[in-house]
Amino acid sequence: AQRVTQPEKLLSVFKGAPVELKCNYSYSGSPELFWYVQYSRQRLQLLLRHISRESIKGFTADLNKGETSFHLKKPFAQEEDSAMYYCALSPYGGSQGNLIFGKGTKLSVKP
Amino acid sequence: EADIYQTPRYLVIGTGKKITLECSQTMGHDKMYWYQQDPGMELHLIHYSYGVNSTEKGDLSSESTVSRIRTEHFPLTLESARPSHTSQYLCASRKQGAGELFFGEGSRLTVL
Numbered sequence: 001a002q003r004v005t006q007p008e009k010l011l012s013v014f015k016g017a018p019v020e021l022k023c024n025y026s027y028s029g030s031p032e033l034f035w036y037v038q039y040s041r042q043r044l045q046l047l048l049r050h051i052s053r054e055s056i057k058g059f060t061a062d063l064n065k066g067e068t069s070f071h072l073k074k075p076f077a078q079e080e081d082s083a084m085y086y087c088a089l090s091p092y093g094g095s096q097g098n099l100i101f102g103k104g105t106k107l108s109v110k111p
Numbered sequence: 112e113a114d115i116y117q118t119p120r121y122l123v124i125g126t127g128k129k130i131t132l133e134c135s136q137t138m139g140h141d142k143m144y145w146y147q148q149d150p151g152m153e154l155h156l157i158h159y160s161y162g163v164n165s166t167e168k169g170d171l172s173s174e175s176t177v178s179r180i181r182t183e184h185f186p187l188t189l190e191s192a193r194p195s196h197t198s199q200y201l202c203a204s205r206k207q208g209a210g211e212l213f214f215g216e217g218s219r220l221t222v223l
Contacts, residue, residue: 032210044154044201044214084151090210098144098169099212103153 006102021072023087032090033070113138117215134202143185146201
């Protein structure tokens with residue numbers, strides 16, 4: 001079955017510390033993976049996608065097909081990074097099917 | 112400006128009332144979706160549509176109904192609201208063949 005797992009419901013770090021939000025997926029084909037972010041009182045929005053291989057707001061995520069993971073990382077967390085983060089999988093490379101979301105991880109960056 | 116709009120943003124109503132949550136997008140997207148989300152919690156897909164006159168139920172069973180008469184419009188209706196329907200409802204859309212979803216700002220419904 002297709003599934004996205006975010007094992008941490010809440011992650012709390014201090015400003016300047018490295019942060020890693022974990023995401024594991026279960027899918028036999030070639031999925032497209034995304035990270036979405038929801039800041040307080042703002043709409044859910046795309047942070048980054050694995051095919052673009054970009055660094056957005058200092059965040060990076062590498063697709064590891066062997067470990068079926070797509071962890072989100074940032075070397076130095078900032079207070080403005082505090083938000084809900086959702087990992088999502090699009091089956092069939094995005095051409096078919098609906099996005100499958102993880103349950104989300106709330107990141108809290110303390111001063 | 113191309114965007115996805117939801118109205119109302121907030122709605123407080125009594126039990127038994129009929130409500131319609133509006134969702135419109137000006138991005139020319141074929142696929143549209145409704146998600147239910149309690150604050151800070153996971154997203155549950157309740158309805159989706161791949162085009163005009165196409166609607167399907169999502170993973171989470173919902174008493175709401177939807178319609179897709181026009182490409183840009185995807186309203187959600189509750190015939191008789193109950194307190195258990197209290198939640199935030201997010202509308203989203205994406206282009207055919209593309210993975211990225213674009214979300215509206217959400218409609219927060221409270222049923223007393």
